[in-house]
Amino acid sequence: MSKTLFNSGHTACAGCGQSMAARLVIDAAGPNTIIVNNTGCLEVFSTKYPETSWGVPFIHSLFENAAAVASGVESAIKYLGKADEINIIAQAGDGGTADIGLQALSGMLERGHNILYVCYDNEAYMNTGVQRSGLTPFDTNTTTSPVGSISSGNLRPKKPVPEIANAHGIPYVATASAGFPQDLQRKVKKAISIKGPKYIQVHVPCPLGWRHETNLTINVAKLAVETGLYPLIEYENCIISARRQITPKPVEEYLKVQGRFKHLLKKPEEIKKIQDIADNNIKKYGLKVEQQQISPSA
């Protein structure tokens, strides 16, 4: 039996992509890790007092300051002379990263703390009942961007948080997906081997908020990458060093399995807009696999 540092008995929904990714991240990081987690689904379902799923030290902070608390933990570890032995991971959901925690994250990146920040991007505030966040994609049906006769969901595109993190000039930024577990673990291992602030954004499907079947979690995450809507890229020292190349699939394949995009299937003009976002990503990051070439993994 392979021992995991993220134990059974947590209270996540069946098919939760976040619990999948959280286990992959902590198992890749190893037991010499301190987790700082702000409020969000992950904190709520994994640390239901007096029980905890974690096999490592875990500290919960307010919604906005996982990065700030992690900075303090890192400074204390440095003072104790144990900075080389202990990894510090700050974890947050997409709301706690892109909206509420952005200034703390920016401060952490700018001060150059040796911390890996992992954002679990499930594309809305799932814990409180699917409200839109800065990372909710265009035309998504959420409770605060409902679909009606005029509205077709969220009006704004996804906030480019990996680019914002990258603009701080930090040594490592990557996007990963729960649909590609080995790739995610490789990125975490690589990140903790680098000194300085690191940022990884993991795309984690949420069967409750995205309204797809619980057994489709992995497939939905894969489709987001394969359609070009969630490019898997790695920046090292601000330059793109690797990307997962794809043979692009039409975005309908990704949209039709999810209830949050169901309203779009009768509106070809809206699907066209989403296809444009995917095409833009493919062009911008050079994701399309070239002819006569075997696809290298990102």
Next chain:
Amino acid sequence: MFGPLVCKPGSSRNNKTGPWRTELRPKFLKKACIACNMCLVVCPESCITGQGKNNYDFDPDFCKGCGSCAAVCPKKDIEMVKEDSI
């Protein structure tokens, strides 16, 4: 506050989530398994254990019956069956 505020690592194992299964449970056929480890990797409950071919199984005390293992199995060696058929 009352009592110690530090929780024992991994103590969530006291909380059995098996009764959350409503309809389906996985059945490991143990015939065509190639030990690719994918079912263990994707299980959101971390409740699948095993090593080597045809040796993987799940822990019914924790499985919530999401069906991710059956969906990811490349050999279709896991199938979801009705809860009362066992």
